[in-house]
Amino acid sequence: MISSIVQRIRRIFADFDATHREKATALTVMEMEELENIFALLLLGSFAGFPSPPTFIAVELLPYMERELQVLCKRAKDCNDMLAEMCGTIGLE
Amino acid sequence: MSAASAWQLSKKYRVLIVSLDPAHNLGDVFGVVLNHKKQRFTDSLYLKEVNLKKLCREYLQREISVFTNTYRYLQTINLDNYFSVLKYSPGIEEYALLTSIEETVRSERDFDYIVFDTPPTGLTLRFFALPWITMTWVDRLIEIRRDILEKRHTIYRIRGILDDKETILSYDENDDDIIKRLKTLKGNYQALSSVLQGKDCGIVLVYNPDILSLKESKRLLEGLRELKLPLRLLINNRTQKKYKAMADHVDSAMQPLAPAVPIQRVAFSERLLDGQNSTLYNIEETILSPFEMK
Numbered sequence: 598m599i600s601s602i603v604q605r606i607r608r609i610f611a612d613f614d615a616t617h618r619e620k621a622t623a624l625t626v627m628e629m630e631e632l633e634n635i636f637a638l639l640l641l642g643s644f645a646g647f648p649s650p651p652t653f654i655a656v657e658l659l660p661y662m663e664r665e666l667q668v669l670c671k672r673a674k675d676c677n678d679m680l681a682e683m684c685g686t687i688g689l690e
Numbered sequence: 691m692s693a694a695s696a697w698q699l700s701k702k703y704r705v706l707i708v709s710l711d712p713a714h715n716l717g718d719v720f721g722v723v724l725n726h727k728k729q730r731f732t733d734s735l736y737l738k739e740v741n742l743k744k745l746c747r748e749y750l751q752r753e754i755s756v757f758t759n760t761y762r763y764l765q766t767i768n769l770d771n772y773f774s775v776l777k778y779s780p781g782i783e784e785y786a787l788l789t790s791i792e793e794t795v796r797s798e799r800d801f802d803y804i805v806f807d808t809p810p811t812g813l814t815l816r817f818f819a820l821p822w823i824t825m826t827w828v829d830r831l832i833e834i835r836r837d838i839l840e841k842r843h844t845i846y847r848i849r850g851i852l853d854d855k856e857t858i859l860s861y862d863e864n865d866d867d868i869i870k871r872l873k874t875l876k877g878n879y880q881a882l883s884s885v886l887q888g889k890d891c892g893i894v895l896v897y898n899p900d901i902l903s904l905k906e907s908k909r910l911l912e913g914l915r916e917l918k919l920p921l922r923l924l925i926n927n928r929t930q931k932k933y934k935a936m937a938d939h940v941d942s943a944m945q946p947l948a949p950a951v952p953i954q955r956v957a958f959s960e961r962l963l964d965g966q967n968s969t970l971y972n973i974e975e976t977i978l979s980p981f982e983m984k
Binding site: 618619621622625626628629632633635636639640650651652653654656657658661662664 | 782831
């Protein structure tokens with residue numbers, strides 16, 4: 598009985614800790630995703646009409662770019678409402 | 691002209707001449723059939739015509755194999771072949787040409803001289819510019835990548851791993867495949883730039899005594915200056931006595947643009963004009979003397 602209460606209290610503290618850590622890193626995560634998005638956009642800029650690096654750099658890096666491409670697609674999908682996403686991240690209601 | 695200079699140099703030194711022009715005529719000049727492999731012409735002269743298509747194919751095959759390894763699961767539904775469309779990417783030819791120069795310089799150590807016969811101005815300038823353009827891009831991409839890794843590291847240190855199933859993104863430069871690949875690319879291109887700009891390398895600009903050739907050569911000189919590539923000799927090719935005034939005019943327009951660079955004139959062969967038999971690589975003038983080893 599006591600051990601289960603202790604376990605629950607532990608769990609509450611762990612979740613509390615995780616929530617705070619998540620909150621503390623939310624803005625950095627968004628910055629990181631934006632950088633990943635920019636990285637993918639620079640490499641594959643020709644698709645969006647930007648000047649792009651020599652094709653072979655993109656070809657060389659493409660096999661390792663799965664995550665960056667996912668972020669790029671996610672950003673493209675959410676770009677209609679970026680302001681709302683930023684407000685959500687910094688906690689503006 | 692490159693065949694003639696290689697022939698002359700080969701009388702004293704061991705020489706390899708490599709034709710990079712997609713429209714090869716090195717074999718025609720020497721009267722032999724070249725099969726894209728290094729071929730002995732004399733004891734001291736070897737000839738090679740680069741197979742551009744094969745180089746492009748090999749390069750793309752390497753990249754496509756990385757793709758198919760990464761996306762191996764696509765093999766189960768027969769979609770892996772779709773990566774082969776990459777072979778139509780623009781810019782691959784210049785890269786293949788540059789790779790060919792780099793490989794030749796690195797691997798052919800037995801020769802005193804390696805002469806590269808390059809394609810016309812436009813393509814040549816594009817592939818000479820490639821190392822610098824690439825390094826500028828690679829430097830910028832490395833900077834952005836470092837910022838990404840730094841942020842990932844910060845996130846990892848604050849948040850830690852929340853869940854056993856969570857994928858940990860690489861945050862160390864030694865673990866990140868992208869930055870490792872970028873650094874390798876940068877290293878290769880730095881080595882190539884130092885070879886191209888080094889004291890052992892020199893560019894010979896060949897032009898004809900006419901106005902169009904003069905204008906094109908001026909643009910090439912400008913491009914070489916921007917790229918800091920060492921121009922060692924100007925050759926006014928196919929001059930004729932009756933058009934001497936034009937040859938003088940072209941030379942006097944070229945010399946101020948490259949003041950310290952000697953100009954060599956090579957006359958249009960009278961024997962060829964008369965339709966007589968003549969070995970195309972054997973010309974009367976001594977060329978490339980500024981290149982001779984002291």
